[in-house]
Amino acid sequence: MRVNGKTRKAAAAPFVPAFARLGEATGAPLHEAVKRRVSEAILVGEWPPGTVLPSEVALATMFGVAVGTVRRALGDLTAEGMLSRRRKTGTVVTGRTPHHSLRHFFQYFRLHDRDGGLVRSTAKVLSVGVARANREESSSLQLAPGEEVIHVHRLRIVGGKPVMHDRLVLPAAAVPDFPTVPARVPELLYLHLIERYGLRVSAVREQITAALAEPEDLRLLKLRPPAPLLVIDEVAFDQSGAPVLLGSHRATTAGHCYVNEVR
Numbered sequence: 001m002r003v004n005g006k007t008r009k010a011a012a013a014p015f016v017p018a019f020a021r022l023g024e025a026t027g028a029p030l031h032e033a034v035k036r037r038v039s040e041a042i043l044v045g046e047w048p049p050g051t052v053l054p055s056e057v058a059l060a061t062m063f064g065v066a067v068g069t070v071r072r073a074l075g076d077l078t079a080e081g082m083l084s085r086r087r088k089t090g091t092v093v094t095g096r097t098p099h100h101s102l103r104h105f106f107q108y109f110r111l112h113d114r115d116g117g118l119v120r121s122t123a124k125v126l127s128v129g130v131a132r133a134n135r136e137e138s139s140s141l142q143l144a145p146g147e148e149v150i151h152v153h154r155l156r157i158v159g160g161k162p163v164m165h166d167r168l169v170l171p172a173a174a175v176p177d178f179p180t181v182p183a184r185v186p187e188l189l190y191l192h193l194i195e196r197y198g199l200r201v202s203a204v205r206e207q208i209t210a211a212l213a214e215p216e217d218l219r220l221l222k223l224r225p226p227a228p229l230l231v232i233d234e235v236a237f238d239q240s241g242a243p244v245l246l247g248s249h250r251a252t253t254a255g256h257c258y259v260n261e262v263r
Contacts, residue, residue: 030065034073036191037063042082042093049095053083111164111256119256121163124155125182126220130172140235141171141243148172152185155220156251164251165220174199174244189245190236199244203237208258211250221252230258 038059041047053059056074060067074091077083084092113119133141133149141149149169156164168189170178175197179185186192193199213227221227230253236245251258 030063031069031072031076032194034059034063034065034070035076038073038077039082047093049093051093052089053091053093055090111158111251111253112259114255114257119158121156121158123166123187124157125185126153126155126165128152128180128182128185130180133169133171137169137246140246141169143171150175150178152189154185158256162221163256164249165217166250167248169246170244193244200239201236201244202239203241205235205237207233209233213250213252217250221250223252227252229253232258 038047038053047053053074054062056067056070059070059074063070074083078085078091081094084094086092111119129151130148131151133143133145133147137143137149138145138147143149148171150172152166152168152170154166154168155162156166172178175193190201193201209231211229211231213221213223213225213229217223217229218225218227230249230251232247232249232251234245234247234249235243236247238244
């Protein structure tokens, strides 16, 4: 097959021991969970372009799901361009990865390296707590005055260096029993909303601006003034069109860039 203009032989898929069997307890449909596991193996390079995936029966055994569940997941990834079905060969990784579909939006860091490649980050939760929504939060989240919200403040680290910090606000009534201890806050927050509360984010509205780093930014991101920042403010909406999350991300772009892909 041809990848990036070059011909390469399709390679056999490596065994991936990290694939755990999926249980029925997850709030997300099983085929969505299979899509997530397969796409993550592709995006992080465990299954590089040209890899021939295990058979549907083998994947179903790995994940502990029905063959039909795997078939639906692979069909979706084929429609998205990540996989290609080839007669006599099987299902092949194409090398085309739509990093900014909503599904990848849920799972991955918002910035990319200077070549546009996907960047893996770790999130350190600095604080989490419950408070009464202020006027702006009440208006944006369509809450009654005085309703409670969850505030999460976290730091994003890439290669051992802090590159972005996030402030997130969620309606407390929509996420009962949300962790109030920083160490227990899930790193993949959008995915947690799906699996724990059945809140499927179907749209995100972003506003992108530039700003000079403030004292908190300088301290958290270890910058020297004057330092320019990229500011991403967002509102996320669930499947009914109701706002379920506010986010404000402040990032240094010294070694990264924001990539927006329109399809």
